[in-house]
Amino acid sequence: MRGLRFAKGSIIRGKWTQRSYQVLDLLGEGGIGAVFKVQEMVSKEVLALKLSEDLQSITKEYNMLKKFEKLSMVVKVKELDDVDCSGKQLYYMIAECIEGKNLDQYRKENKITIKSILALAMIIGKAFQGFHEENYVFGDMKLENLMVDQKNGKLKIVDLGGVTPVGESIKEFTPTYDRASWGAGLRKADEKYDLFSLCILMAYLLLGNEFPLQEKSVDKLMNKLRNVDISPRIIELIHKGIHQNSISLSQFLLSLENIYHHSNGFHTGGKSVGRIVNAAFVGSILFFLSVVIAMIIKNSAMGKVFQAII
Amino acid sequence: MEIKQIIVVTDGKSNIGGNPVTAAAEAARKGIVVNAIGIMEQRDEDHAFDEIKEIARAGRGAWENTHVANLGQTMHHMTQRTVNKTIETIVGNQLKEIMGGSLNDIPPQSRGQIVDYMERLGEDIPIKCCLVMDCSGSMANKMGTARQSIIELMNSLQGRKGKSQIAIVAFPGVKGEFYKVICDFTENIGELKRTVYELKAGGNTPTAAAINKAIDLMMGIQDITFEEIAVNNGPLLRDGMI
Numbered sequence: 012m013r014g015l016r017f018a019k020g021s022i023i024r025g026k027w028t029q030r031s032y033q034v035l036d037l038l039g040e041g042g043i044g045a046v047f048k049v050q051e052m053v054s055k056e057v058l059a060l061k062l063s064e065d066l067q068s069i070t071k072e073y074n075m076l077k078k079f080e081k082l083s084m085v086v087k088v089k090e091l092d093d094v095d096c097s098g099k100q101l102y103y104m105i106a107e108c109i110e111g112k113n114l115d116q117y118r119k120e121n122k123i124t125i126k127s128i129l130a131l132a133m134i135i136g137k138a139f140q141g142f143h144e145e146n147y148v149f150g151d152m153k154l155e156n157l158m159v160d161q162k163n164g165k166l167k168i169v170d171l172g173g174v175t176p177v178g179e180s181i182k183e184f185t186p187t188y189d190r191a192s193w194g195a196g197l198r199k200a201d202e203k204y205d206l207f208s209l210c211i212l213m214a215y216l217l218l219g220n221e222f223p224l225q226e227k228s229v230d231k232l233m234n235k236l237r238n239v240d241i242s243p244r245i246i247e248l249i250h251k252g253i254h255q256n257s258i259s260l261s262q263f264l265l266s267l268e269n270i271y272h273h274s275n276g277f278h279t280g281g282k283s284v285g286r287i288v289n290a291a292f293v294g295s296i297l298f299f300l301s302v303v304i305a306m307i308i309k310n311s312a313m314g315k316v317f318q319a320i321i
Numbered sequence: 322m323e324i325k326q327i328i329v330v331t332d333g334k335s336n337i338g339g340n341p342v343t344a345a346a347e348a349a350r351k352g353i354v355v356n357a358i359g360i361m362e363q364r365d366e367d368h369a370f371d372e373i374k375e376i377a378r379a380g381r382g383a384w385e386n387t388h389v390a391n392l393g394q395t396m397h398h399m400t401q402r403t404v405n406k407t408i409e410t411i412v413g414n415q416l417k418e419i420m421g422g423s424l425n426d427i428p429p430q431s432r433g434q435i436v437d438y439m440e441r442l443g444e445d446i447p448i449k450c451c452l453v454m455d456c457s458g459s460m461a462n463k464m465g466t467a468r469q470s471i472i473e474l475m476n477s478l479q480g481r482k483g484k485s486q487i488a489i490v491a492f493p494g495v496k497g498e499f500y501k502v503i504c505d506f507t508e509n510i511g512e513l514k515r516t517v518y519e520l521k522a523g524g525n526t527p528t529a530a531a532i533n534k535a536i537d538l539m540m541g542i543q544d545i546t547f548e549e550i551a552v553n554n555g556p557l558l559r560d561g562m563i
Contacts, residue, residue, distance in 0.1 A: 091429040180480035199480030
């Protein structure tokens with residue numbers, strides 16, 4: 012958000028509630044807003060403040076956060092207010108502050124195992140179902156919208172800007188996860204829209220830094236996945252999910268759970284075992300040779316020269 | 322009530338066939354919003370830059386310069402912005418009439434219902450969107466992505482509840498023509514997919530002529546050919562007159 016920044020230490024005073032917040036830190040910036048870590052001046056409570064110049068979009072998001080506050084994964088929102096910023100009216104909402112990293116930052120710093128990826132997909136899928144039961148679609152799912160709450164060991168959804176009633180058009184999206192950008196369907200709110208983004212999110216985590224792809228082609232994405240050492244059952248499931256025509260979200264989640272609980276390995280059976288055996292074999296030969304050479308060096312006249320070098 | 326929007330997509334300055342800024346101003350007078358997207362790689366093409374800014378200003382729209390890979394997304398956001406601005410104006414006027422104030426004068430907690438109402442209006446309002454597509458020589462290696470972006474925009478608009486139509490005017494046309502109507506207004510994705518392959522790069526940049534044609538399409542003005550004049554008019558002199 013160009014030029015609409017509050018420096019550390021500045022005070023934001025709500026026009027309607029008259030409550031004041033001191034800015035502690037900038038947590039993130041987006042197209043039409045910024046998120047700050049703030050402290051309420053009286054209670055000293057540390058909270059998150061999302062600032063926007065767009066009345067419509069922040070009011071809509073606040074409504075959605077209120078509507079879905081019963082879902083444990085959704086961040087809790089407290090108030091909505093206006094603030095004057097050198098003559099310009101801005102809008103903000105106050106929500107609980109999640110201490111931790113978003114899943115994209117987390118992914119870059121930590122190795123996420125295949126088992127955890129499946130678990131994450133199951134948790135996110137369950138959350139999607141919570142929205143679908145109320146006849147809404149989540150819409151804008153992406154790694155950056157998921158916070159790993161390290162204090163409480165939970166996953167939290169921090170942005171509901173993309174939540175859309177079923178049957179309406181999706182207005183807020185991220186091309187990487189958006190099926191219309193992949194040429195794989197309409198930008199319209201139905202449960203399959205969320206299923207598609209969930210599959211992309213899984214592919215993203217499985218492929219790691221090979222993602223995002225240069226070109227948004229579903230076939231190329233599937234080919235990349237087939238080159239990774241993962242169980243074909245997972246690949247098959249993602250394939251179905253991405254094509255959206257032969258599977259519902261609940262069937263997808265059931266299969267996912269099935270794979271999660273009933274499979275010993277998540278890798279391509281023999282291939283990985285073979286690799287380990289090969290590596291161990293080559294390693295042992297190298298070790299043997301080095302021992303032999305060391306003995307020769309020690310016992311030979313040349314040894315002294317080599318020892319000096321080593 | 323419907324939204325009329327022209328999106329000019331260009332990768333350079335117009336060089337033949339009139340002033341595109343005048344054409345954009347003419348569109349604005351007719352209630353058409355003109356947005357302009359530059360897909361210029363070097364930011365040092367100052368004149369081309371100034372031109373798209375001026376087109377957007379005269380056409381009461383927005384402008385942006387972006388990489389061709391983001392063209393689809395940019396067209397979506399611009400259309401969304403046009404819809405939002407239009408609805409804001411309509412509802413803003415209503416609020417002013419009813420309570421003599423604006424949304425800012427209503428407490429935040431009570432704005433929800435009005436915002437919902439605005440969302441629904443935006444979802445239902447019919448949209449006519451004419452893409453005015455630069456197909457000059459320099460576009461050659463961007464054409465494939467541009468075609469895909471048009472289909473993406475259609476997939477986006479067809480997700481709406483309201484009727485959405487897209488037309489495409491390419492410039493320049495063939496055989497020295499300033500423009501070519503690739504596709505008249507349609508809501509049929511299949512038709513659009515078939516026709517976008519007629520977008521081929523080569524030739525000059527007659528932006529103004531193409532915008533003027535877009536205005537005609539939007540207002541339902543047909544090109545009149547000599548044959549049509551002959552068919553539509555009775556004989557000049559009737560037998561009885563002689």
